[in-house]
Amino acid sequence: MKKISLNFLVTAICVVTFGKMQSQEVKDSAFVAIEKPKPKTKPIGDLKIKFNEDGSKYLKFGFWNQVWLRALENNPGTAVNGVPQETTYDAGIRRMRITATAQLSPRYLLFVQMGINNQSFIAGGGTGTGAYGAGKKATFFFHDAYNEFTVIPTMDFESKKANNFSLYLGAGLHSWNGVSRLTNASSNRMLTADLPVFNFNTIEVSDQFARQMGIFAHGEYRKLAYRVNVNKPFATNLVPAVGAGALDNNKSGKLSFAGYFDYQFFDTENRTTSFLAGTYLGEKKILNVGAGFYTTKDGTLTQPSAGVFESHDINILGVDVFAELPVGPKDKKMSFSVYSVLYDYDFGPNYIRTTGSMNPGTADPAFIGTVAKEGFGNAKYLLGTGQIWYTQTGFLLPKFSEKLRIQPYAAYTLKKMEALAQSGNYYDLGTNFLLDGQNAKVSLQYSSRPLYDGLTNTVFKRAGEFLACIQIYL
Template identity: 60%
Template sequence: MKKLLLLFGLTAVQFAYSQDTIKSEKKMEEVPTVEKNPLDIGELKINLNQKGDKWLKFGISSQIWLRSIDNNPGTAVNGVPQDQTYDAGIRRMRLIIQSQLTPFYSVFLQMGINNQNFISGGGTGTGNNGAGKKAPFFFHDAYNEFAIIPRNDFQTGKPNKNNLYLGAGLHSWNGVSRMTNASTTKMLAGDIPVFNFPTIEIADQFSRQFGVFVHGEFDRINYRFSVNKPFATNLKPAVGGVAVDNNQSGKLSYAGYAYYQFFNKEVTSTSFLAGNNLAAKKVLNIGAGFYTNKDATQSQPTENVFESHDTNIFGADVYSELPLGDKSKEMGLTLYSVFYNYNYGPNYLRVSGIMNPGTVDATFTGEKALEGAGNNRVLMGTGNIWFSQVGFVLPKFSKIVKVQPFFNYALKDMKALNQSGSYYDIGANLFLYGQNARIIAQYSSRPLYDTASKRIFDRKGEFLLSFQIVL
């Protein structure tokens, strides 16, 4: 116990006073393309040898949300009909431990909670275990990794032109797109759109699956591929109904993503790819990826006749950051665009609402939304989605603060619906000390579909104020 206390004491002193721990190495869950901002707070790292090739690093991040939600028609909150709901909650809170025990071998662990507000994310009872209380703390990532061809030669320390790593465990080295591998600490907008994770909380655990993976670089091509065992699903389809998640035959899933880097190259020592580096360096990456799982869903065209369907997802994207104007003004443009083609089987459709406070009001007699109650929206399904976002860093006016307006647009064309839907987010980031602290103000607009006609009959909005800290 004394040794443990001494270790944490030395860690605190080293973090507070040693300049050796505030170097330009990568933070947890970020993939920098730029030199370290001198205003960045730094990271918590313990070198285990004098050479510095054995180390232990810690990362902490939190995202606190305050919201005003326009509820879908027929919503009850805590059993009371409600058109608008105000709430506060924890969208994400994470602790990361990363260790390189030898130059050949490393371990990555990420733990935390997600989506806790006054009524969701925790218990379902009352009193001490009431709705929203005691949100579960669980492992997001837990994997080991071996360096087959390291980024830097172990003897000379010089960079290798190509590198290759092999790993296994519960991981997020995903396929499909850059955003399917998104860093949640370096997002452009207030949140990622969630449909970027094609099996989120169905055949995966918060976008992770158990399996083996390889990743690395071949000259300017950055790649990742994995073979995984999806989490089990066993929903029963209705007669004549749509395909539902049922992978009882237990087939493996296969995923991959690669992108070509035209200008500055990124360092990918963790799986997470940044969506925003404040356009400090010129970046242009074009990528494509896939996810496939045989017999992942099931339908029942006629009574007691069941058909299995493969899940096949394809994505293609482009990511760019462009510094603009006088370098001293630190202006820049960030652009991202991705096209997804989803095939889960006939008329598969999924709806979801982040930290949804609402349930169905049984007494409601008006026009109901296909999406259901609260802030539910059509998330994804068999069909296509095109998503784009843009952000612009305003000219420098402070040594500490940066402002970055942004805009998101998603066009969803689902086979189960009779009309395409447009989804918008508009807002601004206020950054403090690089990207260690961020305040986000964002307004989102979503369409609502009529249950019978499956066409848009209304729109609802949601205002978000988010506070984010990353160490």
């Protein structure tokens, strides 16, 4: 009996001990599996063809596409494709671009950007649309096409040391604009789902999609970055009505002059191209203060009395501040972004413009009621003689996944236009879902705009818009 009890005890101890060892081995294996670092996906990097060993001679490409899905609250009295509609659901291509940079020598490069814009189910069609759809075959054109020469490089070619002063000169169809940071904004590194458009002060009148043709210079003196240009504005020939506000008419053909200067207090930015980011997603510590201008003689025209015309200069000033500051524990990779700009626009007496991005609407002739002075569809007042204050801010939430980052944001615009009796307040609220930084993201945004009564020039109601922007950028 004692022998059996002793054998049982020994067996029990062995079983328990072995079991514990196995359990510990399983736990240790699990612990090792958890602690073992996962292989990280290497970034794609530049799409570049190198022509020499050190990579100083190359051909680099960029591709991006921004698809929009929307629900629009149309302005009163809107018809879409001839049918009255209060709400319109649509899809479209906001931007599709291809860029190529040819650096064939450290002393010179060629930059081109091509693509389409604003193609929806009903708008954006080119000459080959045919009889069955106004939205087909959008026009593919060059956005940028310029040559650039290095006079004094940022980095000395021989010593590889940074120069205190750098100078680059270029010519062609370019976007080295003046006025503000936002006037030089990147369209694939935005904080918000889209740019506010009024940041491009002569958009699609005396420029080609925010570009003019001319000569430019840019560079840096220590932490002060500069860009200046002398351009030939595209010809405009609108004829104003008697006693009405100024319209774009630069028949005398004067040159335009523009510049933008900003001081970089913390990290400096890459100024290889003209496009400045709306957010660095916490990768940089930024505090920049800037100011700029745009001016041209006899850029607009009024008709004070029948047959009597008067030309007016265009003078635009902008001052802004941009900050992006990492906050909190480093491993959480959080950051706070804010940009604010004040524009003073002078296009001549009572000058004002409207816009509606990928606007599907036209007038409903059977509508009875108050229609918006801005027009139909999603039209709103864009800019004019007066002042505009714009502020956007965002916060990159703590990192919780290797596959997704979340960045909520908000934007506010105050427009005080000479031609309107009441200031306008515009709001945007949204969130970026970053699947791979700015290379793959989905932005969801709601925007609210005021609508003006044509008789009183005051706001009589508001309208909204839901937008989902899907971006892929390589």
